[in-house]
Amino acid sequence: MTQSRRILMWALLAALAALISYFSFRGYLGPEFLINFANSLYC
Amino acid sequence: MNVANWRTPGVVLACGSVILMLALGTRQSFGLFLQPMSGDLGWGRETFAFALALQNLVWGIAQPFAGMIADRLGAARVLISAGLLYAAGLALMAFSETGLAFDVSAGLLVGLGLSGSSFGVVMGVVGRAFPPAKRSVALGIVGAGGSFGQFVMLPYGQALISQFGWFNALLVLALSAFLIVPLASALAGANTVPARGNQSVAEAVQEAATHRGFWYLTIAFLVCGFQTIFIMVHLPAYLVDKGMTPVQGMTALALIGFFNIIGSYLSGFLGGHFSKKYLLSWIYAIRAVAILVFISLPLTHWSTWIFGAIMGLTWLGTVPLTNGLVAQIFGVKYLSTLFSIAFLGHQIGSFIGVWYGGYMFDSTGSYLLVWLVAAALGVLAAILCLPIDEREITAIPMKKAAL
Numbered sequence: 001m002t003q004s005r006r007i008l009m010w011a012l013l014a015a016l017a018a019l020i021s022y023f024s025f026r027g028y029l030g031p032e033f034l035i036n037f038a039n040s041l042y043c
Numbered sequence: 044m045n046v047a048n049w050r051t052p053g054v055v056l057a058c059g060s061v062i063l064m065l066a067l068g069t070r071q072s073f074g075l076f077l078q079p080m081s082g083d084l085g086w087g088r089e090t091f092a093f094a095l096a097l098q099n100l101v102w103g104i105a106q107p108f109a110g111m112i113a114d115r116l117g118a119a120r121v122l123i124s125a126g127l128l129y130a131a132g133l134a135l136m137a138f139s140e141t142g143l144a145f146d147v148s149a150g151l152l153v154g155l156g157l158s159g160s161s162f163g164v165v166m167g168v169v170g171r172a173f174p175p176a177k178r179s180v181a182l183g184i185v186g187a188g189g190s191f192g193q194f195v196m197l198p199y200g201q202a203l204i205s206q207f208g209w210f211n212a213l214l215v216l217a218l219s220a221f222l223i224v225p226l227a228s229a230l231a232g233a234n235t236v237p238a239r240g241n242q243s244v245a246e247a248v249q250e251a252a253t254h255r256g257f258w259y260l261t262i263a264f265l266v267c268g269f270q271t272i273f274i275m276v277h278l279p280a281y282l283v284d285k286g287m288t289p290v291q292g293m294t295a296l297a298l299i300g301f302f303n304i305i306g307s308y309l310s311g312f313l314g315g316h317f318s319k320k321y322l323l324s325w326i327y328a329i330r331a332v333a334i335l336v337f338i339s340l341p342l343t344h345w346s347t348w349i350f351g352a353i354m355g356l357t358w359l360g361t362v363p364l365t366n367g368l369v370a371q372i373f374g375v376k377y378l379s380t381l382f383s384i385a386f387l388g389h390q391i392g393s394f395i396g397v398w399y400g401g402y403m404f405d406s407t408g409s410y411l412l413v414w415l416v417a418a419a420l421g422v423l424a425a426i427l428c429l430p431i432d433e434r435e436i437t438a439i440p441m442k443k444a445a446l
Contacts, residue, residue, distance in 0.1 A: 017191065017304075020191075020195055021191075021194065021195070023198075024194055024300075025301065027199070027202065028198055028294070028297035028300075029293060029294065029297070032201055033198060033201045034289050034290060034293060
């Protein structure tokens with residue numbers, strides 16, 4: 001694999017990871033997750 | 044190198060990372076099933092909690108044996124068996140109607156699946172696939188893969204439960220875990236690394252048992268397990284008790300998960316350039332200081348976020364460094380076995396951490412003493428790492444030398 005292809009591959013992987021991380025982070029703060037979490041503390 | 048044709052180190056690394064992502068990430072989402080399953084099946088919480096405690100125990104106890112089999116017969120067989128057990132355990136969790144059935148599925152089967160598909164087995168293959176100069180970075184990347192799985196699979200599990208209900212969500216997770224089976228083919232191949240002086244696995248374990256550094260590493264790893272599980276399980280409750288909202292509690296956990304990905308990679312990267320024992324010592328010292336500062340200062344959003352970020356950076360950073368140090372001192376021939384024994388220490392620490400946190404809160408109505416114990420143990424672990432002799436053992440085992 002050439003150097004430029006390797007850099008492109010890592011850049012794409014990093015972008016994908018960043019995108020998934022962003023949506024995951026939003027998932028942590030989503031209403032259903034929070035209700036589940038709050039129930040586990042109060043019920 | 045013990046991989047051939049398409050099983051290049053890069054392929055081993057990529058597939059190993061995805062396996063760890065699936066194995067560790069799936070397990071991370073189990074807590075989300077407590078509420079809906081207990082409610083629908085009329086279980087008390089202890090039924091669910093006992094099965095998960097059993098799972099951790101089985102994972103810890105079975106892992107050295109899984110590592111030993113992987114070192115002797117090859118990792119693929121262990122990974123395939125583990126993937127099947129993991130998937131079967133998840134599927135049977137969905138059909139469990141009694142506490143005993145849940146203990147067998149979620150506790151025994153998933154625990155066995157985890158023991159054969161997590162750190163010890165995967166990192167052993169990755170460690171052997173890379174030369175010493177690149178090994179630490181590779182272990183950091185594969186560790187970051189596991190951390191990434193832990194971070195993303197929690198909201199993924201919640202989305203599955205919300206969309207399809209807990210029963211179908213478990214079946215989808217079983218399918219996800221089954222992916223470990225085809226991925227295992229990338230990690231196939233016999234362990235062809237020559238043993239020093241034809242050392243057997245039993246002799247390698249015996250040698251490690253007489254090496255002070257191995258004990259220090261294992262005790263420090265026990266501290267790691269204690270601190271991380273206590274914080275993961277009890278931090279949100281601690282924050283809510285102190286008047287913060289569940290959003291803030293979850294933000295702290297999300298920050299830990301996110302920064303854990305960066306920390307795992309960074310520790311592997313740094314381990315390739317600096318002394319691993321000093322890096323480990325720094326990690327434990329930073330944790331101790333972070334805990335003391337966190338409980339001493341008034342609790343604010345910022346103090347919680349900064350604490351979450353610091354803990355995340357040091358969270359599983361201990362894994363590639365501990366694994367790398369075991370490889371550096373004892374060689375990679377029996378890496379899975381020896382690291383898995385150290386990991387048993389980690390699991391014992393986890394068991395104590397989650398139990399002790401709850402016990403002390405119930406007894407005193409406060410987590411303060413547990414925080415102080417966690418900080419004190421961090422100092423102890425930081426000190427224990429310092430005298431570890433990092434030099435590779437080159438001496439031929441006594442029995443062989445005498446021949």
